[in-house]
Amino acid sequence: MFEYDFMQRAFLAGFIIATLASISGSFVVLKRYSMMTETLAHSALVGVAVGLFAGLSPLWMAVIMAIFSAWLIEYLRSSFHLYSDAILAIFLSGGLALAIIIVSLGGAFNNSLFSYLFGSILAVNEDDLIAMGIFGSISLVLLLGFSKELFFIAYDEEVARTSGIKVKMLNYLLVTVVAVIIALSIRVVGTLLIGALMVIPSIAALQYRQGFLKTVLISLSFALSSVAIGMTLSYYYSLPSGATIVMCVIGFFIISLVVNKR
Amino acid sequence: MRFALPIFDVASLSLQINSQVILDSLSLKIFSGEYDAIIGPNGGGKTTLIRLLLGLEKPTSGTIKIFGKNIDEFKEWHKIGYVPQRASHVDAAFPATVLDVVKMGRTAKRGFFARYSAEDAACVEDAMKKMDVIDIKNKMVGTLSGGQRQRVMIARALASKPEVLILDEPNTGVDVASQQRFYELLRKLNRDEKLTIVFITHDIGVIADDIQRLFTINRKLLTCNNPKEAISCEDMSRLYGVDAHLLSNHHHHH
Numbered sequence: 001m002f003e004y005d006f007m008q009r010a011f012l013a014g015f016i017i018a019t020l021a022s023i024s025g026s027f028v029v030l031k032r033y034s035m036m037t038e039t040l041a042h043s044a045l046v047g048v049a050v051g052l053f054a055g056l057s058p059l060w061m062a063v064i065m066a067i068f069s070a071w072l073i074e075y076l077r078s079s080f081h082l083y084s085d086a087i088l089a090i091f092l093s094g095g096l097a098l099a100i101i102i103v104s105l106g107g108a109f110n111n112s113l114f115s116y117l118f119g120s121i122l123a124v125n126e127d128d129l130i131a132m133g134i135f136g137s138i139s140l141v142l143l144l145g146f147s148k149e150l151f152f153i154a155y156d157e158e159v160a161r162t163s164g165i166k167v168k169m170l171n172y173l174l175v176t177v178v179a180v181i182i183a184l185s186i187r188v189v190g191t192l193l194i195g196a197l198m199v200i201p202s203i204a205a206l207q208y209r210q211g212f213l214k215t216v217l218i219s220l221s222f223a224l225s226s227v228a229i230g231m232t233l234s235y236y237y238s239l240p241s242g243a244t245i246v247m248c249v250i251g252f253f254i255i256s257l258v259v260n261k262r
Numbered sequence: 263m264r265f266a267l268p269i270f271d272v273a274s275l276s277l278q279i280n281s282q283v284i285l286d287s288l289s290l291k292i293f294s295g296e297y298d299a300i301i302g303p304n305g306g307g308k309t310t311l312i313r314l315l316l317g318l319e320k321p322t323s324g325t326i327k328i329f330g331k332n333i334d335e336f337k338e339w340h341k342i343g344y345v346p347q348r349a350s351h352v353d354a355a356f357p358a359t360v361l362d363v364v365k366m367g368r369t370a371k372r373g374f375f376a377r378y379s380a381e382d383a384a385c386v387e388d389a390m391k392k393m394d395v396i397d398i399k400n401k402m403v404g405t406l407s408g409g410q411r412q413r414v415m416i417a418r419a420l421a422s423k424p425e426v427l428i429l430d431e432p433n434t435g436v437d438v439a440s441q442q443r444f445y446e447l448l449r450k451l452n453r454d455e456k457l458t459i460v461f462i463t464h465d466i467g468v469i470a471d472d473i474q475r476l477f478t479i480n481r482k483l484l485t486c487n488n489p490k491e492a493i494s495c496e497d498m499s500r501l502y503g504v505d506a507h508l509l510s511n512h513h514h515h516h
């Protein structure tokens with residue numbers, strides 16, 4: 001299957017996204033921000049709709065909208081005494097509603113929107129890959145560079161703050177990086193499925209009860225394997241790629257649960 | 263043995279939340295080398311006071327100076343080790359070994375991408391030895407007993423080489439045998455390492471003979487053993503209720 005350029009690009013894009021999603025996902029899960037991924041994906045969808053409507057790049061608009069809502073959510077969470085899961089629910093359905101309205105105003109691009117909802121990895125072009133490469137590298141460098149601090153914050157935010165770590169700044173940094181990664185991932189697995197690729201590999205890896213570094217590596221290997229297996233299956237059996245990848249991740253999760261049952 | 267400059271210098275500290283008075287014009291000083299306990303009824307503002315001292319909450323009025331600096335300008339937070347109350351209720355699945363957690367004590371001293379240095383490793387090892395958790399350093403924190411976990415949390419605080427250690431009800435969820443051992447460890451740190459220690463506690467019977475100063479807090483500061491600030495024990499019985507008997511016994515020892 002690698003004789004086709006589009007398959008090479010698809011695998012490359014899939015591996016980049018799997019790496020970014022699983023590593024950032026480890027922090028997201030430990031901070032109990034799992035629902036944040038779903039919410040930002042729906043906010044990114046607003047960006048996609050705006051991009052399609054206004055003739056701008058959907059990917060860039062998705063990045064901007066995702067970052068904007070990540071900051072707004074983080075601000076609301078820290079400045080008002082609101083339930084954070086309720087804020088996420090508001091943004092999730094609000095984002096979807098707004099996207100639907102913009103789409104219906106635009107009329108004729110339902111098919112392209114469909115590909116953003118469920119992903120169309122085979123349509124990944126050179127420009128997408130370049131954007132993923134550049135912004136993915138920046139995101140990865142930031143995550144790894146602050147991994148000690150982010151790990152501490154995830155474990156105990158207040159003690160981290162009292163020890164002099166810039167918790168607020170790093171929380172904003174984390175949601176920003178996650179927003180960018182989600183926006184980049186939409187092409188590969190789609191808005192409705194990206195949350196799975198971020199959250200499930202980490203949850204599966206946690207079942208092995210290892211230290212943090214090993215847990216991240218296990219999560220990474222599950223995500224990469226799921227992309228490889230999922231895309232191969234989708235190629236030979238003509239299955240939708242994003243959905244197949246997610247089912248593979250869930251397979252790894254179930255295996256991890258069973259293997260570590262006590 | 264008191265140095266002129268207090269570590270904490272709190273003056274007229276008040277906190278109101280939604281017109282409810284949590285702390286009312288509270289003033290106190292904590293000096294280097296002290297071994298002090300804070301007691302008081304639930305809801306009396308003990309934990310709130312500590313959170314204010316650590317900058318986790320902002321007062322309605324009053325000032326807090328730490329090592330002579332106004333709290334807003336104070337930057338050397340590594341000098342203050344904090345062990346929160348809920349330390350014994352850590353998520354069982356969190357992927358951290360004892361070593362991982364103690365290392366967190368060195369995190370704030372390192373920056374972006376910086377690796378832990380040999381000095382960090384030495385501080386971490388030293389802290390684990392002092393709190394007697396070095397033999398379990400590769401265990402997952404979720405699998406530890408309450409007493410072990412408590413000592414790990416203190417080891418983490420010690421790893422940053424603090425000058426003062428603040429503990430909020432350190433023995434919540436710890437069995438009695440470990441408690442005794444735990445207070446001996448704290449006392450030893452205070453004596454041998456000249457570490458200033460301030461803790462909130464309910465175990466007044468266990469520690470009464472050892473502590474240097476006892477701060478009783480019920481919105482205001484009522485101390486029994488510092489003549490300048492004290493109000494009578496009759497007042498205390500009225501305000502404080504059931505523990506007052508214990509307190510006045512303690513008073514007669516001095």
